Amino acid sequence: MTAPASPSLPTSPPHSCPVTTTVAVIGGKWKAVAIYHLLGGPRRFSDLQRRMPGVTQRMLTLQLRELEADGLVHREVYPQVPPKVEYSLTPLGLTLEPIVRAMLAWGAAYRERDTQSGQSDPDA
Amino acid sequence: MTAPASPSLPTSPPHSCPVTTTVAVIGGKWKAVAIYHLLGGPRRFSDLQRRMPGVTQRMLTLQLRELEADGLVHREVYPQVPPKVEYSLTPLGLTLEPIVRAMLAWGAAYRERDTQSGQSDPDA
DNA sequence: CAGAATCCAAAACGATACTG
DNA sequence: CAGTATCGTTTTGGATTCTG
Numbered sequence: 514m515t516a517p518a519s520p521s522l523p524t525s526p527p528h529s530c531p532v533t534t535t536v537a538v539i540g541g542k543w544k545a546v547a548i549y550h551l552l553g554g555p556r557r558f559s560d561l562q563r564r565m566p567g568v569t570q571r572m573l574t575l576q577l578r579e580l581e582a583d584g585l586v587h588r589e590v591y592p593q594v595p596p597k598v599e600y601s602l603t604p605l606g607l608t609l610e611p612i613v614r615a616m617l618a619w620g621a622a623y624r625e626r627d628t629q630s631g632q633s634d635p636d637a
Numbered sequence: 638m639t640a641p642a643s644p645s646l647p648t649s650p651p652h653s654c655p656v657t658t659t660v661a662v663i664g665g666k667w668k669a670v671a672i673y674h675l676l677g678g679p680r681r682f683s684d685l686q687r688r689m690p691g692v693t694q695r696m697l698t699l700q701l702r703e704l705e706a707d708g709l710v711h712r713e714v715y716p717q718v719p720p721k722v723e724y725s726l727t728p729l730g731l732t733l734e735p736i737v738r739a740m741l742a743w744g745a746a747y748r749e750r751d752t753q754s755g756q757s758d759p760d761a
Numbered sequence: 762c763a764g765a766a767t768c769c770a771a772a773a774c775g776a777t778a779c780t781g
Numbered sequence: 782c783a784g785t786a787t788c789g790t791t792t793t794g795g796a797t798t799c800t801g
Contacts, residue, residue: 529690531744532673532737538747542660542773549656558783566653569775574784596781596782608746612739613656619736620655623662626729666793682763693795698764720762720801 543576555601667700679725
């Protein structure tokens with residue numbers, strides 16, 4: 514969600530459909546993927562970035578912050594000399610697992626559709 | 638997907654993660670909701686629009702066309718005096734049901750989280 | 762009714778440079 | 782390492798008008 518402070522117009526009418534609510538929360542371009550990788554356990558920022566080819570530092574930061582603001586992701590800062598930040602799913606964030614797993618399965622099947630060389634990326 | 642013809646740069650690297658593929662296909666602001674309503678059977682354009690408060694005619698058209706281009710939605714035009722167009726899910730589009738249902742359930746639960754007045758919209 | 766077309770505002774996104 | 786800041790581009794989306 515991360516309310517845009519509604520400057521003058523409603524971002525969306527009191528969205529009637531729960532599906533819309535979900536889209537608002539995990540609809541970002543990289544949110545679902547980030548959550549997917551966090552399902553494997555806590556990850557450092559650079560770790561996530563490496564696992565998400567194509568995402569820029571800026572976008573990853575922004576999307577993670579929104580997820581944090583919506584209570585799905587926890588951000589743990591370790592005050593060290595080379596800074597270390599670990600992201601992990603909150604209990605609420607964990608409840609997204611069914612959705613993300615379904616998206617993973619569907620995406621894989623959709624590719625096989627005409628790519629006849631099915632392959633997954635079962636990471637740790 | 639609806640490839641942007643990649644003018645000079647890759648919209649995304651041969652996206653490694655299947656989740657990214659799914660996001661590319663149903664990641665639009667209104668796509669998931671539209672698909673949800675189409676799970677209830679074929680719907681006319683105006684019907685969909687009425688069920689999706691906040692969507693503009695233009696956006697609904699655009700998103701439906703993309704879904705059509707990606708093979709998820711079928712568009713049937715009835716050559717009548719007052720034009721009638723019915724949208725329905727293709728077999729492939731139907732395979733999205735698990736995802737959309739999961740999104741529906743999650744969105745509803747997410748709202749109850751602090752809205753203590755749970756309500757669904759079980760349409761036809 | 763179901764759109765296509767045009768115009769324009771706002772949001773998303775990318776590249777780059779700088780910092781504790 | 783993990784950002785933040787700034788700038789410019791691209792995409793998205795809305796309002797409105799016109800049409801078969």
